[in-house]
Amino acid sequence: MNHPVSKGESRVAGMTAKENLRPGGRSARVQASVHKAVRELMAEMSRADVTIPLIAGKAGVTPSTIYRRWGDLQELLADVAVDRLRPDMQPIDAGSGKADLETWAEQYAEEMSSGPGREMIRDVLAAQAGANACKCSEYTRQQIDVIAERARARGETFPDVERVMDQVVAPIMYRILFGDVPATKRVRDLVARVISTTD
Amino acid sequence: MNHPVSKGESRVAGMTAKENLRPGGRSARVQASVHKAVRELMAEMSRADVTIPLIAGKAGVTPSTIYRRWGDLQELLADVAVDRLRPDMQPIDAGSGKADLETWAEQYAEEMSSGPGREMIRDVLAAQAGANACKCSEYTRQQIDVIAERARARGETFPDVERVMDQVVAPIMYRILFGDVPATKRVRDLVARVISTTD
DNA sequence: TTCGTAAAAGCAAATTCTTTGCATTAATAG
């Protein structure tokens, strides 16, 4: 009922010490091994069968360490999921703002509607801490921002980022979350509409 | 790992028996008392403190009954949440399709972004069974359908229901889920746009 | 470097939740 829980990093510190030169302090090492254990376990078994004692065993820490740092399984899974949802590359340059957005949106829809994608989103949204969810939409916003900047640099008009969030990202995510899997055609239509109604 | 779980009603049956004339069979009674217990407990304490043994005690059943019927707390909470998310009335008639939609959307945004609203949505989405989430968007679709039919009966043009889902409902829900609370003005703008771009 | 301090981790016992087999009760069909 009262977790010290400092989420993610606990203090990546300056580390003047002898050993420990590489990554971070002990906290960082524990976090890394726990995250790794979670990813591996999620890959080899059903999410319903992953438990904290299991994770702890695989990560080489005690369960109480995990309970104290993350509070419960939900929060830990959300923490790991957010990590995995961070884009690992810039949006592909397809020649024009519209093509860029189309390419990006199709990939986004595909990744997010995949089995693992849905699970990660669920994990993020299921957690109490809303911060993780915020981070996710922030990642998305940044990607779109890159596309928008690129378009403007080319001298094209491009809709406001928030407009894109409302008219492209939101519908895709809504349908993924509430049952439908958005078809490619639908995604293209969303992009076409937001581009064509750009003020 | 292997729940008989027949979700909701198990068979509201014909009940020829002497007693039991009113609601349904034993199953229905148990479901009702468990749902009631959940609602009451959620009202009087933090969601994190609500446990199955607690619910069972308040509902006058044994924990194993709940485990066998619902599988786990998540599923039970989702089941209760869906119930509470079912609209209890038709959308208000505000004179025109646009006004109807505006009125409905503002109320929807307010209810869903409230504390209890967010919790219910989270509960629904966190559950494994996707059926509950589907039901939710189905409720919404039906409400909009009523508004659309009314508008057409008046001879107005009104956007396709799926367009409204994409351009009004989805953005509202996305922002609620991923951090923002949509302001009234934003909701009005969404409605204005979907109405003004009706083919 | 060495020492002191504070945060984090280990350990283990106590508690609470979850699962399961078996007995019992209730609802339905015949």
Add this chain to the structure above:
DNA sequence: CTATTAATGCAAAGAATTTGCTTTTACGAA
């Protein structure tokens, strides 16, 4: 009314969670 099937109660066994206390580790200061 009786047989059958499904659902619940009960209680023991198994896991997970919580917690107090000890030990380790990282970091700052002397």
